[in-house]
Amino acid sequence: MAYMPKKIAHRKVFKGRIKGYATRGNRVVFGDYGLQALDAGRITGRQLEASRIAANRATQGAAKIWIRAFPDRPISSKPAETRMGKGKGDLDYWAAIVRPGTILFELGGVTEEKAKLAFKRIAHKMPIKVRMVKRLPTT
Amino acid sequence: MSASATLQAVLRDKVGSRDARKLRSEGRLPCSLQADKDHEHVNFHIDLSEFLTTRRAHAHLYDLEMGSQTQAAVVRELQYDSLGSGIIHVEFKPVTRGVATEAEVELSFVGNVVDGVLTHNVTHITVECLPSQIPDNIEVKVEGLTAGTHIKASDLVLPEGIKLAIEPDTEIAVVSVPRAETPEPTEGEEGEEGEDTL
Numbered sequence: 001m002a003y004m005p006k007k008i009a010h011r012k013v014f015k016g017r018i019k020g021y022a023t024r025g026n027r028v029v030f031g032d033y034g035l036q037a038l039d040a041g042r043i044t045g046r047q048l049e050a051s052r053i054a055a056n057r058a059t060q061g062a063a064k065i066w067i068r069a070f071p072d073r074p075i076s077s078k079p080a081e082t083r084m085g086k087g088k089g090d091l092d093y094w095a096a097i098v099r100p101g102t103i104l105f106e107l108g109g110v111t112e113e114k115a116k117l118a119f120k121r122i123a124h125k126m127p128i129k130v131r132m133v134k135r136l137p138t139t
Numbered sequence: 140m141s142a143s144a145t146l147q148a149v150l151r152d153k154v155g156s157r158d159a160r161k162l163r164s165e166g167r168l169p170c171s172l173q174a175d176k177d178h179e180h181v182n183f184h185i186d187l188s189e190f191l192t193t194r195r196a197h198a199h200l201y202d203l204e205m206g207s208q209t210q211a212a213v214v215r216e217l218q219y220d221s222l223g224s225g226i227i228h229v230e231f232k233p234v235t236r237g238v239a240t241e242a243e244v245e246l247s248f249v250g251n252v253v254d255g256v257l258t259h260n261v262t263h264i265t266v267e268c269l270p271s272q273i274p275d276n277i278e279v280k281v282e283g284l285t286a287g288t289h290i291k292a293s294d295l296v297l298p299e300g301i302k303l304a305i306e307p308d309t310e311i312a313v314v315s316v317p318r319a320e321t322p323e324p325t326e327g328e329e330g331e332e333g334e335d336t337l
Contacts, residue, residue, distance in 0.1 A: 021221035036222070064256045064315075101221040109256035135262060136223050139214045139243045 003045035003071045004094040012076050012088050022101035028135040030066045031108030033115040039128035042095035043104065045071040051105065051122040058118040059110050066106040069096035104130065143200040143211070143271065144193035148183040150205060163187075163227065170229040172203065173215055178233045181205070190229070199242070199273040203231065211236050213270055234270040241265050241304050242273045250282025252314045257281055259312040264292060265304040272300050279311060286316045 018040035028034035048067060055065055071094035078089035098104065105122060107115045119132045151158070151169065159169045168187040174180035183205060193201070203210045212231035220227050234240045243263045264277065277295060284290075293307035 023221060026221055027219075027223060038222075062256065064258060101223070108258060109252075111251075133223060136217075136219055137245060138217060138263060139245075 022099040026101040031106035054121040144198035255286030
């Protein structure tokens, strides 16, 4: 597993519900361009790693990539053909909980065309709708 | 940089998020005028499309017409909605014509570095100038820079009449040495590398 927390407080957590829009982590801060989530959902550690590799290949390693989402939520599942009951299933994978507006990736040091191509490649790996955004003027 | 723009401001008799939402639904934009030693804090609203038109015309100095009074002001802060697609609030800062003021100006990096990756430490700098001379952005030429080059605030070429209001030693950007690429795994073998993760 590439992306998972080093230390965990609870092995298993409730499923929960993803409500509302992102009020934090919703601005391009580090790079020049960002990839913004338009839906709520779970992004798995594998999806984030696959996206990073795809972006790296699209930019030939020339871009600086920031991954702004981290999979810190343990997701459990029961094995196939198991009767219900007997407690909660075992840990299956780690996921980042994403709300609409969250910036998932940022790119710097590349042209807009290259960034667009890299984000297009990333978008194919994502389970939710995303869009490319730029840094917003503050004044 | 352009001449000042005039905005018709209407004082807000009610404040709060519910009233602000109602104003936005009517095409108005809730605003506030920052208090300083000579001015009181004022809450008002302006026409959103009128404001956006002045933004497109690169206006930085505004004349806010509040009833019989007119106050010169510059934008201090813009607030956006969660998706960053619309302006939801503007905070103005009162200024006096002909008196220098501090303003945040965006940096625009022009050109491509030869080798390495350009990493900017700051994207805005504070400058001191007349309110009518606030530039749209300040160009930072990075064409042909090599890895290991540091750009400091003192290296910036500022337009006439504009002074730095930050420490000249402040590092603006650095061209970092590209990291040695390790061979990437083939398709289906993901998760093996992790050299430049978070």
